[in-house]
Amino acid sequence: MLILRCPYCGVETDETDLQGGGQAHLKREGPGSSDDDFEDYLFMRENPKGVHFERWRHVYGCGKWFLAARCTNTLEVFGTYPAQTLEPPQEIKDKITAKRPGWSWGTFQ
Amino acid sequence: MSTRLASQGRLINKDKAVAFTFNGKHLQGFEGDTLASALLANDQMLIGRSFKYHRPRGVVASGAEEPNGLVNLGKGASFEPNARVTTTELFEGLTATSQNHWPTLEFDVGAINTQLSRFLPAGFYYKMFMYPRSFWKHVYEPIIRKSAGLGKAPKDRDHDTYEHFHTHVDVLVVGGGIAGLAAAKAAGERGARVLLIEQTADWGGRAVVDTPTVDGIPAQEWINNTIQVLENMHNVDMRLRCMGAGVYDHGYTLAYERLTDHAPGDEGPRHRLWCIRAKQIVTATGAIERPLSFAANDLPGVLLASAVRDYAVNFGVSIGDRTVVVTNNDDAYRTAIVLKEAGLDVPVIVDARVQAEGELIDRARALGIRVEMGKGVASVKGGKRVTGVALCAQAGEGAVLEEIDCDCVAMSGGWSPVVHLWSHCGGKLDWDADQVMFRPDPERAPTGADGQAFVITAGVANGHLFTAEAVSDGWAAGRAAAKAAGYTKRGAQAPMGEDAAEGPISPVWLMPQGARHALRAKAWLDFQNDVKVSDVQLAAQEGFESVEHAKRYTTLGMATDQGKLSNINGLAILSQSLNADIPNVGTTTFRPPYTPISMASIAGVARDDLFQPIRMTPVSEWSNNNGADNEPVGQWRRPFAYVRPGESVQTAVNREVKNTRENLGLLDASTLGKLIVKGPDAGKFLDMMYTNMMSTLPVGKCRYGLMCSENGFLSDDGVVVRMAEDTWLCHTTTGGAEHIHAHMEDWLQCEWWDWKVYVANVTEQYAQIAVVGPHARKLLRKLGGMDVSAEALPFMQWREGKIGDFDARVFRISFSGELSYEIAVPAGQGAAFWEALMEAGEEFGIMPYGTETLHILRAEKGFIMIGDETDGTVIPQDLNLQWALSKKKEDYLGKRAHERSHMADPDRWKLVGLATEDGSVLPDGAYAIAEGENANGQRNTQGRVTSTYYSANLERGIAMGLVHKGPERMGEVIEFNKVDGTTVRAKIVDPVFYDKDGEKQNV
Incomplete structure (x- = not known):
């Protein structure tokens, strides 16, 4: 059972207080998008053994959605950050690079 | 025979007799006995029958790894199947019965299976019960179900209580042997908050049986001193009878404490599930001795050498007068020495090693015990218990050299560290070829949120089988764990242990090495699931090469003991069959819990009223006092109908349905x-x-x-x-x-x-009450307040004001097709408002109505209900709701999806009304059948029922359903399947059954 730090209220919170929301940094495709792009948005997900970015909501706490960068293999957490962003903060990307040189995920590296 | 010795028995109190029964027989043990030791003291060697072949079985081990000694415990409300006799502490009045036999333990008809064993190989069920197809449901499955399973599930309600306990600690030490005690002390001295747990009722583990010295004093004395020190540390908590069950992500650990199993009737919960967050975990979980695989190694009287020793030293019980010790290592010599010194006979020590020397071997020889090197056991003699062994050369095929009478065989195939907790959360293992065991690889430990190891393994569990290494390793682990948790105070020096030096072990996976098939087919690996050497070899031969596949094909390690005795022996046989190295074959996955935990402990207090919170509306109390027949809707309990004395629920529903259309109904809609x-x-x-x-x-x-x-x-x-x-x-x-x-x-x-x-x-801030029916407006006018006329408050509008004395928001909306006002008042005024409406409505024939009437009224009008007409695969177009899809908006959630080809497919099933020709009520969820069959030979379908009710207003069954091209097929009759195999014919009609023009709501 994971422990993640809520970046809003600062609480080191148990997974039971959180709600998982799947993969982070999806780009929404709306009307006008191609079938392929829309299918990717709806159904295609990363499933790495390693660095991953996820959505979590502090549902039994402050109610805020946040994003987490962690390793699905070793359970190491590289950091959590507010959901109001299109890509991970540089500081977190640097931290991942220090621990997992040469990592990449989607369009990030 | 097995009996109580005059001397020995460090755990029992011979001044305090304890009475118990086994299969109705009245027996006596002593305070401090386990059920196993007490049964053995009464010469009860035969304890159960095996799972598949119904072979007679007795106790093999002395601890949690016991595969055979499973009994039914207690009766009625406290009945519990599959209790391990080795971990059940004896108490006054304990009642145990044996399981898995018929009619009696001594005479079991199912034992015929053992004669048939050559026809019941691994995978037998998969191969045999395939054809004919129809036999599976009616012949094979009922018979297999009847004979399968170990104990029987309890039938009565459990009256005991259970609880969860949540705690955070710096260092959790699992295992209260010398390594665990040393670890707890080292971590405690450095200032860390420590929790030390031990699954048995006593501290000290195996060291107290084998009597080494620690810091120059006998182990027992050192343990007593250490416990005293720990008890005086305010930052250390200690729990006996508390088993580390599982290690999970980021240091989460479950432990299972058995509080009153040994003392039923004591106050408080029976089991406690500890939910522990530990910064660091030290697993000092010891090791389990492995059996040796020789023919008839499952007979009652064949035990692990360590268990024979435990019963003698701890409980003063001798398994037999003449014990043959069979081993591939020095440790088993300790058993021979203990028995000999207790005045019992050890006719021979059969050592599979060609040559071995060491202190223990010398001591055994000095006691006059015959030692046979390079020999093995060809087979064990006896029926329901051991009568002798046949010796052979270990290197040969099993030609008998000599037969020796004995009534006990003590076997030792070496020791396997208990690596379960280490492995649960990803800790990896190394194969130690010298010591013939898997041991934790500290370089590949389970890692936490910071990427650092959070589990340290210590002592025997870490592969340090000898006292000196084990105790200092425990100390080092405790110190390292405290440091990792941030505590660096100085503490005492590492303890120094000393015990007899031992020579190297030699791997023996089959005895004799070239055993013929007849011997291999009687050499048990998994006692509980009846898996033999020949079964694993057959699995390999038939292509089940992966250890996970071989496990499932043979069921090796899949019983309640999860293969604690059998896994390593089984995978060694598999690796030999595949001609591969043991580490290349690998282990199966270790999964929590370490030993079974009660279902009730998982539930904790979450039962009855505390199972989940029940949500109440301000009107719930009134409803419950006025005949509400509640149904769960999410966490709410809503009245299904308000049943009057003498009425059936269906009569009440019919009354409410008619009254709302004809007079006036009141609905508690606060849950919306x-x-x-x-x-x-x-x-x-x-x-x-x-x-x-x-x-x-x-x-x-x-x-x-x-x-x-x-x-x-x-x-x-x-x-x-x-x-x-x-x-x-x-x-x-x-x-x-x-x-x-x-x-x-x-x-x-x-x-x-x-x-x-x-x-x-x-x-929850508002009570919302629907006032529904032709007299709705009259009722509100009578109460006074705001203008609710058709002109002042037209359909689909709302106003804020007063109704009577109540602060109200009045919405003129209707889910029934009647003149209807939904009125929200502050929750605190809800109950009074409801009662005011009921009182003032009396002259208009007001009646409250429940959710079933709500459903029927909306179905009569063809209104959809989320969850009935929709199931997560239905789009608005399926329900003819295109009018609610904005064409003006560029975007909304779902708009792009509706353009996908399958969504725009004209062949989708669409909503229609369904009217049975005979007026009956269609079964809910019934499918409409179509011509032909699909690829699986099943009848094709063309639609299904989504809502179906009896309408008292129309005096017939009404239904809605999704039907292939339904709206284009008005008037067509289709057939629906019923559960009894017959069909019912229904006409496709407009889903609006009542007041098609909407005149009643628009007045």
Whole structure:
């Protein structure tokens, strides 16, 4: 059972207080998008053994959605950050690079 | 025979006799006995029958790894199957019965299976019971089900209580042997908060049996001293009878404490499940001795050498007068020495090693014990218990050299560290070829959130089998764990242990090495699931090469003991069969819990009223006092109907349905979700949330809205109300308030975070009451207050004001097709408002109605219900709700999805009404059959029933359903399957059965 730090209220919170929301940094495709792009948005997900970015909501706490960068293999957490962003903060990307040189995920590296 | 010795027995109190029964026989043991030691002291060697062949079985081990000694414990409300006799502490009045036999333990008809064993190989069930197909359901399965399983499930309600306990510690030490004690002391001295748990009722582990010295004093004395030191440390907690069950992500650990199993009747919970967050975990879980695989190694009287020693030293019980010791290592010599020194006979030590020297071997020889090197056991003699062994050369095929009479065989195939907790959360193992065992690889430990190891393994569990290494390793682990948790105070020096030096072990996986098939087919690996050497070899031969496949094919290690004795022996046999190295074959996955834990401990206090919170409306109390027959709707309990004395539920529903149409009905609609959406961008936001346009809704008006997921499927519906220029009130379904609120928050926080909108869930702030029926307006006028005339408050509008003395928001909306006002008042006024309406409505024939009437009234009108007409695969177009899909809006959730080819497919099933020709009620969920069969030979279908009721107003069954091209097939008759195999014919009709022009609601 994971422990993640809520970046809003600062609480080191148990997974039971959180709600998982799947993969982070999806780009929404709306009307006008191609079938392929829309299918990717709806159904295609990363499933790495390693660095991953996820959505979590502090549902039994402050109610805020946040994003987490962690390793699905070793359970190491590289950091959590507010959901109001299109890509991970540089500081977190640097931290991942220090621990997992040469990592990449989607369009990030 | 097995009996009590005059001397020895460090755990028992011979001054205090304890009476118990086994299969109705009255027996006596002593305080401190386990059920196993007490049974053995009474010469009860035969304890159960095996799972598959019903072979007679007795105790093999002395601890948690015991595979055979499973009994039914207690009766009635405290009945418990599959209790391990070795971990069941004896108490006055204990009643145990043996299991898995018929008619009696001594004479078991199922034992015929052992004669048939050559016809019951691994995979037998898979191969045998394939054909003919129809036999599976009617012949094979009932018979197999009857004979399968170990104990029987309890039938009565469990009267004991159980609880969960949550705690955070710096260092959790699992295992109270010398390594665990040293670890706890080292961590405690450095200032860490320590929790030390031990699964048995006593501290000290095996060291107290083998009597080494620690810090120059006998182990028992050192243990006593250490316990005293630990008890005086305010930062150390200690728990006996508390088993480390599982290690999970980021240091989460479950432990299972058995509080009153040994003392039933004591106050308090029976079991406690500890939910522990530990910064560091030290697993000092010791090791388990492995059996040796020789023919008939499962007979009662063949035990692990360590168990024979434990019973003698701890409980003063001798398994037999003449014990043959069979071994591939020095440790088993300790058993021979203990027995000989207790005055018992050890005719021979059979050592499979060609040559071995060491202190223990010398001591055994000095006691006059015959030692046979390079020999093995060809087979064990005896029926229901051991009568002798046949010796052979270990290197040969089993030619008998000599037969020796004995009544006990003590076997030792070496020791396997208990690596379960290390492995649960990803710790990896190394194969130690010298010591012939898997041991934790500290370089590949389970890692926590910081990427650092959070489990340290210590002592014997870490592969340090000897006292000196084990105790200092425990100390080092405790120190390292405290340091990792941030505690660096200085503590005492490492303890020094000393015991007899031992020579190297030699791997022996089969005895004799070249055993013929007849011997291999009697050499048991897994006692509990009846898996033999020949079965694993057959699995390999038939292509089940992966250890995980071989496990499932043979069921090796799949019983309640999870292969504690059998896994390593089994995979060694598999690796030999595959001609591969043991580490290349690998182990199966270790999964929690370490030993079985009670289901009740998992539930804890979550039962009866505490199972889940029940949500009440301000009207619930009145309803419960007035005949409400409740049904669960999410966490709410809503009245299904208000049943009057002498009425059936169906009669009550029919009465409510008619009365609401003819006179006046009252519905507690407080459970409907109420979300306030407010802000400068609220209109823009709701235009994205709903398929229809909400930003243009004028203040004072209401509009029915649909919500879709981004997949395009209908997710919720309800009436949206424009309360002010920047404020909307969104009604959701009863079950939808929380998740629709969450859905809105998700989009606001994660997609359109720059939009200025707040959402508040005010569901419980208001009581909402629907006043429904032809007399609705008369009732409100009688109460006085605001103008509710058709002119002042037209259909689909709302006003705020007073009804009587109550502060009210009155919405003129209708889910019944009647003249209807839904009135929200502050929750605190709800009960009084309801009662005022009931009282004033008496002259108009008012009756409260429940959810079934709500459903019937809406179905008569063809209104859809989320969860009935929708199931997560239904889109608005399927329900003929195209009118609610805005064409003006560029975008809303689900719009793009509706353009996908499958969504626009003209062959989708669509909503229609269904009228049976005979007026009967269609079965709910029934499928309409079509011509032909599908690829699986099943009848094709062309539709299904989504809602079906008896309408008292129409005096016939009415239904809605989704039918292939339904709206184009009006008037056609289709057939629906019934559960009894017959069919019923129904005509496709308009889903609006009642008041098609909507005259009744628009007055």
